[in-house]
Each structure stands twice: as structure tokens, then as C-alpha cells.
Amino acid sequence: MNPMPDTTTAGNGGNFDPQQAAVLLNQTTQQTRRRTEPFPPWLVAIRAVLALVIYGTIWLSVRGQHPYHWPTAAVIPVVVVLGLVNFVATVTVAKRATSGVSGRTSVRTADVVFWAALWAGVFAVMGVLIGAGVSDSVVYGIYPATVPVMVAGVAWAVVAASRANWRAAGSATAAAVVGAAGAFAGPAGSWAVVGVGLCVVLLVNAAAVAWRQRRSVVRA
Amino acid sequence: MTADELDPLIHVPTRLKIVATLAALPEGDTLSFTRLQDMIGLTPGNLIIHLRKLEEADYISSKKSSNGTVSITTVALTGHGRAALDDYTKALRALLGGL
Numbered sequence: 001m002n003p004m005p006d007t008t009t010a011g012n013g014g015n016f017d018p019q020q021a022a023v024l025l026n027q028t029t030q031q032t033r034r035r036t037e038p039f040p041p042w043l044v045a046i047r048a049v050l051a052l053v054i055y056g057t058i059w060l061s062v063r064g065q066h067p068y069h070w071p072t073a074a075v076i077p078v079v080v081v082l083g084l085v086n087f088v089a090t091v092t093v094a095k096r097a098t099s100g101v102s103g104r105t106s107v108r109t110a111d112v113v114f115w116a117a118l119w120a121g122v123f124a125v126m127g128v129l130i131g132a133g134v135s136d137s138v139v140y141g142i143y144p145a146t147v148p149v150m151v152a153g154v155a156w157a158v159v160a161a162s163r164a165n166w167r168a169a170g171s172a173t174a175a176a177v178v179g180a181a182g183a184f185a186g187p188a189g190s191w192a193v194v195g196v197g198l199c200v201v202l203l204v205n206a207a208a209v210a211w212r213q214r215r216s217v218v219r220a
Numbered sequence: 221m222t223a224d225e226l227d228p229l230i231h232v233p234t235r236l237k238i239v240a241t242l243a244a245l246p247e248g249d250t251l252s253f254t255r256l257q258d259m260i261g262l263t264p265g266n267l268i269i270h271l272r273k274l275e276e277a278d279y280i281s282s283k284k285s286s287n288g289t290v291s292i293t294t295v296a297l298t299g300h301g302r303a304a305l306d307d308y309t310k311a312l313r314a315l316l317g318g319l
Contacts, residue, residue: 016233018226018315025309028237032244035259100255102294104246164246217240218312 022218033213038094038107041210048202050086054079055145055195059188062141068187070140087116104163111159118155122148141187145194149179167212171205226315229277230308234262235270242280242297243305250283253293271295279304 034040058079061072071079094107125147129139153176160168178197182190230236237260242251251259257267274280279301284293297305 016231018312020233021226021231021236022312022316024233024236025240025312028240029244032241032259036245100252100258101245101249102252103249105249217309218316 025218026216029217030213030215036097036101036105037209037213038097038105039090039209040093040097041206041213043090043093044202044206044209047086047090048199048206050082051202052195052199054082055191055198058145059191059195062188062191065188068137068141070136104165115152118152119148122151137187142183142190145187145190146179146182149182149194149198150176153177153179167205167208171201171208174201174204222315226311227304227308229273229279230304232270234260234266235274238267238270238274239279239297239301239305242295243302245297247302248296250294250296253282253295256295274301277301277304 057075058071061075062068062070091107091112098106123144126139126143129143153172153174156172157169157176160166160172175198178194178201181197182194185193230239238256241256241259245251253264253267257264260267262270271280271282275282277300278298280295281298282293282295284291286292
């Protein structure tokens with residue numbers, strides 16, 4: 001796509017006027033931001049809905065339990081599949097968007113391994129808690145609802161801050177805060193609090209990315 | 221201010237696209253030649269001509285590295301190039317009376 005005529009020979013751009021230059025500058029900047037964004041707004045918005053569906057489904061399956069036991073067994077495979085789809089889709093889109101880009105924006109294989117190991121570690125600790133005889137309300141309620149979000153939020157905030165990506169660092173910190181807030185809502189309520197909170201954080205993040213992508217450099 | 225005062229190295233559609241593309245990445249990030257070519261939509265020969273002009277003015281830097289049998293060229297905007305684009309953008313705003 002090349003909407004403007006090229007004027008390679010003219011030192012001052014030939015008949016390339018400032019209005020055309022402003023349009024081209026905006027178009028190119030917006031297009032590059034869009035094409036190299038590892039976490040595009042549409043994907044983040046889908047993840048927001050996915051988080052609400054996953055956490056909401058679990059909350060529906062546990063909200064009437066007195067005393068608290070665990071989410072309905074039928075919910076687990078659905079959650080695992082949705083979680084895996086989310087992970088694979090995120091990695092695939094991010095890798096494609098940052099192909100050929102090196103530096104802070106790029107998504108490296110080491111990053112993917114780090115996140116996979118982090119999640120595996122969080123759930124390995126859950127296995128340890130079960131073995132240690134910790135109560136069901138913690139092992140199958142508060143811990144899986146809040147700790148993965150808190151750990152991933154803090155880790156992502158640190159990674160984003162080290163890359164001077166302050167928007168992402170802010171979103172990740174907000175996610176960690178949502179996880180922490182969920183810990184005070186009890187074993188059943190934590191699923192609802194984290195689901196709604198995470199959905200809101202992700203939607204705000206999607207809106208912020210979309211706004212940044214569309215922002216003009218020059219008013220043409 | 222008149223349009224003639226705009227930086228003549230940047231005020232050419234193709235070079236403006238190259239500089240704006242590189243500037244849209246976070247500072248310090250580099251772009252491979254093939255990805256840049258794909259984003260700008262130019263032939264390799266044409267792109268090389270423009271990159272050379274920008275490199276001569278120290279607006280961009282390029283680095284060639286070898287990954288086994290494949291040679292990869294990466295391009296990045298220099299601090300000088302980013303400052304030049306900032307000045308160019310300010311001049312455009314002044315000319316258009318916007319933002």
C-alpha cells in the first residue's frame with residue numbers, strides 16, 4: 001500500500017505538501033503500531049470475556065456450597081481448554097506481530113518458557129498444599145482464584161517496567177491488586193471478584209492500546 | 221515557516237514512511253530489513269537506496285549479522301534520526317497550525 005506518489009529525486013519532496021506529509025505520517029505511525037502490537041486490543045478484549053466466562057462459570061458452580069468444597073468436576077476440562085487456547089492464541093499473535101522486531105517489543109521463546117514455567121509452578125504449589133492437608137476453601141478456592149493472577153500480575157509488572165512499558169506495568173499491577181482483593185472475598189466470592197476485576201482491567205487495557213494505536217502524531 | 225524549511229531528507233514520501241515506521245517502535249528496537257520492506261511495500265533495491273541516504277545522514281543505523289547460513293540485516297532509528305523526526309513533526313504542526 002503506497003497512497004502517496006514518491007518523489008525520490010526532489011530534495012524538498014517535489015509536490016509533496018505538508019498536508020499530505022501529515023496524513024502519511026499519521027497513517028504510517030498508526031499502521032506500524034497496529035502491526036507490531038504483540039497484544040492487540042481485539043485479543044485483549046477476547047481475553048477479558050474469556051476471564052469473565054472462566055471465573056464466572058467456576059463461581060456459579062461453587063456459590064451455593066456450604067461448607068466450600070471445590071468447583072464441579074465438569075468445569076475443570078472447560079477451564080483447562082479455555083486457558084490453553086488463550087495461551088496458544090496469545091503466543092501465536094504476539095510472535096507474528098513482533099516477527100523481525102528485536103528489542104523491548106519482541107516476544108522471545110525464553111519469555112514463553114518463563115510464563116509457562118510460572119503457571120506450572122503456581123499449580124505445582126497447589127499440589128503441595130493438597131499434600132499438606134490445607135483446607136479445601138484455600139486449596140480449591142482462594143489459592144487458585146487469586147494467587148495465579150497475583151503472581152502473573154507482579155511478574156508481568158516487573159518485566160514491563162524493566163522494558164519501560166509503563167502502560168503494561170500499570171495494567172499488570174492492577175491485575176495483581178484484583179487478585180489480592182479477591183483473597184478477601186472468601187473461597188466462592190474470590191472467583192467472582194477476580195473474574196469481574198480481571199475483565200475490567202483487561203477491557204481498560206484494550207481501550208488504552210486502541211487509543212494509542214489511533215492517536216495522531218499531527219492533526220492533518 | 222514555509223514547506224521549504226522542512227527537512228528535505230525526511231520530506232520525501234518513502235523516506236518519511238521509513239522514518240515513521242522505525243520511530244513507531246520503542247526506542248532501541250530494531251526492525252529486520254525484510255519486515256521493513258514488507259511494511260513499506262518497496263522493492264529491495266528501492267528500499268536500499270533510501271536507507272543508504274538516511275544512513276549517510278546518521279538518521280538510521282543498520283547492522284548485518286549472520287545466523288548460520290542466513291544473513292540478517294536490521295535497521296534502527298538513531299537518536300539523531302529521532303530528533304530529526306521530532307523537529308520535522310514540530311515544523312509540520314507549525315505549518316498546519318494543529319495540535
